[in-house]
Amino acid sequence: MKLYTILAAITAVSAHAIAPIAPRDDTATPNFGYNELYELQTTFWQKFQYPNSLIEAQSINSTVFSEDVQGRVSDTRDFLGRELNTEYIFGLFGGANGFSIVGVPGAFEIVQFSAQQNIAAASTRINFTFPSFGNVTYPVRIDTWITWNAAKQITQYDVVFRWFGFLLKTLLTSGDPTVSDADKLAKLVDVTAKSICGTHQTYCNGTNTQYASSDQCYEFLTKEIRVGESFELGMNTLLCRSIHEIMIKYRPNVHCAHIGPSGGDMCDDKIGYAQKVDDPLYTNSPWIPTVYS
Ligand SMILES: *[C@@H]1O[C@H](CO)[C@@H](O)[C@H](O)[C@H]1NC(C)=O
Ligand SMILES: *[C@@H]1O[C@H](CO)[C@@H](O)[C@H](O)[C@H]1NC(C)=O
Ligand SMILES: *[C@@H]1O[C@H](CO)[C@@H](O)[C@H](O)[C@H]1NC(C)=O
Ligand SMILES: *[C@@H]1O[C@H](CO)[C@@H](O)[C@H](O)[C@H]1NC(C)=O
DSSP: OHHHHHHHHHHHHHHHHHSSSOOOOOTTSOOOOHHHHHHHHHHHHHHHSTTHHHHHHHTSSOTTEEEEEEEEETTSOEEESHHHHIIIIIISTTOOSSOOSOOEEEEEEEEEEEEETTEEEEEEEEEEEEGGGTTEEEEEEEEEEEEEOTTSOEEEEEEEETTHHHHHHHHHTOSOTTSOHHHHHHHHHHHHHHHHHHHHHHHOOGGGOOOSSHHHHHHIIIIISBOOOTTOTTSSBHHHHHHHHTTTTTOHHHHHHHHSTTGGGTSSSOSOHHHHHHOOOOOSSOSSOSOOO
């Protein structure tokens, strides 16, 4: 009896040590299983593909996302709520009217995939065409973690553009080999600033006005802030404002501030490295399965 008690205690201790997390009461988390999750993942990329993305963008509140969706895209910021995510995920890619480093997503192939319960981790290769770079096409590798709710809506996503710095450099130095990289960068700064200032002129009037004139806008964007490195698309940079420029046509009152001097809490230097790493963004669903089978 005594021996049994000791053995039971040892077993309990080792079982506890082995279990990845304590069991929890989590009946709200659906259990789709691998095949269904693969379908959900595939459906998401099909909707992301241009021009399907425009259909979602036009819906304004895409039901691909839950109302309270929480998202993060590497090298930019966190994106909360359905409307904002409809703009950033479906409106951004293929929605550029002016000059932009953002490409248009085409054919895709899911190359790595693992999934359990309501969570999928995938790595997908997508062919992007870049209209502002002579329609050059590059494959882009996007790593995603996604959770879905019982209504099969995305409740959380965590997205990394793999080798993004390499992609950006490749893009910025693409084109005419007789033009130096420095000249290419100078040209990029010029056309990007002109594009942003043109968008500001068209959409950001009244209380949404950020710059007193196009000249002031151009001066600020080309002289007072940095162009930005690959990890600075959510910082006080020209490239950050270039990304957000695309959103302005959807809701000027929300997005004009992002291209202005303040950056409107999307393009500023308020978030340091450690804060970025420790960001406790996700609360909608566990990222570790609670059902093991
Ligand atoms: C989109 O959803 C938001 C938040 O629920 C709401 O305020 C807005 O009116 C909706 N827009 C449309 C066009 O349905
Ligand atoms: C992407 O483009 C390359 C080069 O044209 C092609 O070989 C590849 O099959 C394309 N990828 C997909 C997923 O279609
Ligand atoms: C890029 O492709 C689009 C769509 O096919 C076309 O409208 C545009 O003129 C092309 N741009 C260049 C620079 O070739
Ligand atoms: C901007 O101009 C448009 C068109 O004249 C007008 O409808 C809108 O109310 C203006 N926006 C602001 C914030 O003043």
